[in-house]
Amino acid sequence: MNLPRGLPRWVKGLVWVWCTATAPAGMAADAAPDCPAAPVPFSAAELQAAEQVPQDHGLLWRIEKDGRVSYLYATIHLARREWALPGPQVRAAMQAVDRAAFELDLLDPDVLRRLQRAAQARPGGPRLPAAEARQIEQAARAACVHGSLDGLRPELQVVTLVSLALRRQGLDPAWGIDAGLMHRAHGRGLPIVSLETPEQQMALMVHDAPAAALAAVRQGLRELGSEASRAVVQRLVTDWAEARLDDLEAFASWCGCQDTDTDRAQHHATVDARNPAMADRIAALHQRGQTVFAAVGALHMIGPAGLPLQMARRGFSVRYIPLDRQ
Template sequence: MHRHFVLVVTLLFSLFFSSAHADNTALKTPATSAQKSSAPQRGVLYRASYRGNTCYLFGTVHVGQAAFYPLEPQVTRALSAADKLVLEVDIRDTAMLQQSVMRHGIYPEGQSITQHLSNASLEKLKQALQVAGTPFDNVARMKPWMVTNLLIAQAMARAGYPTEQGIELYLLAVAKKENKLVQQLETADYQLSLFNGLSDAQQEEYLLENLAQLADGSAIKKGLALITAWQHADNRALQAALQELQSEQSTSAKFLQRVLLDERNPNMANKIETLLKTDKKSFVAVGALHLIGDKGVPELLRQRGYKVQKLY
């Protein structure tokens, strides 16, 4: 995964390799009124309207920590008022997640990553795995893109931001507590198929680029900068992160911009457009970068004639 860590795929890894239950510990101790009132603004929040129907659009990060919760009161009120919660992917179906990971991220029986990487790249991967404390045998059948994303998720967890504390899990816990309907904009199979669409050569480049950024610390440094921007609802910093991405020419940056953002945003806008026409009140949570810029989902909806208001 690119260093900005805005994709739900990190959640898929944590769920595949550990627990998959949406019972975020942040909900186990109810927040006091004082805590709720003092919660800072986090992320990005929009409201889209159509003929009396309302859809809130909340920008998330897919990792987290207990200190993130409770979320900003404006967000929790919007979610409580909504008839349904809509995520990029409903990660509660663990059987489907595992099938998707096996289909797109694991080589068939009899194949391994050693057959798909150069000797030099394989040696760099083994060195990175040693630093991470992950035995090579544990990842030998994983495809390069999947090993890369796993190493990044592990690095973020070591930096204090595990996927198990991600915003989506918290929102799912709230939805469960409030008996709220949950839907998804995409599927895990679709998201993982995008990574699997990279050629062997592109996957090797993707691996090497991210291994280099993990080794020199720039991946985590820039990832943490994005999280800080999210924590303070710093839209200027979020925009700067997107602009930096757009200026890069690496395989990772091009893939994130062209495929994971530009290709997916119009489809997300299509699904949200349907929600606006059929649901009185809905709450949609997607990665924050999907809501930024002239190709972001709010602007696409605005261009289609919907009323879109930025709340913060």
């Protein structure tokens, strides 16, 4: 069995895949009969009715310190269309705070420019071996995005292809939960802060050393062809949608991605090592009197290094809030 050794890094809290998925017209350039349908944006009527969406998804924590209440909310970076709009408890939490915080505010033009600049293939950079270049081209054709990834660094081409692998099952980065919340915050004039920088996120995905870049491409191509990797992602997003916190907390035992020292080191670098700085940023905002709705990837919320326990160590009272899914 091809185990998902080194689960796709985009699952571990990276938002580049949503950035590439926000231009569905370009991504659907090969619109053949067997291609997944391009994402259909919500209509004005659907957005107006969004205030009546009855069901919440995901996981929410209430954090309190100095008499002020903020919130942590776990997201996923690819989802189903019907999950993209928040339910009543998440809407109420966003309405109760002074600002929203995300890993990156992808509706900020400066953030977007910096991401896109860092994503471009370097002029004169090393070329991929013919075998890997051919695999990427074939995978892009199969994903119906042939030509639309040209010009990106090879590692990001593969990350994007992996992120699109479950579109035929209805899971699409275009419906990433962060995106809907960002649009909601912007539309209501809620100030947004980025907890990280584009450069920090890109450093987790791209490599200046040719050997490291090639290793990342090969790992991504293995994941792209792995049924086990897809099964892990499907279980992860189902856990999120159904608020199965116990199973999420046991992620390391079933993902097949933390079985070796190398796997664990990669997970630490791409998830756990980022949490203290994000927690410090949230705590600093709260300390200045600004209550915060902080929405970050679900894997940042679990385990001893997760944000709920990080905030508890910083003197916050932390309470998990079960969401009403009826």
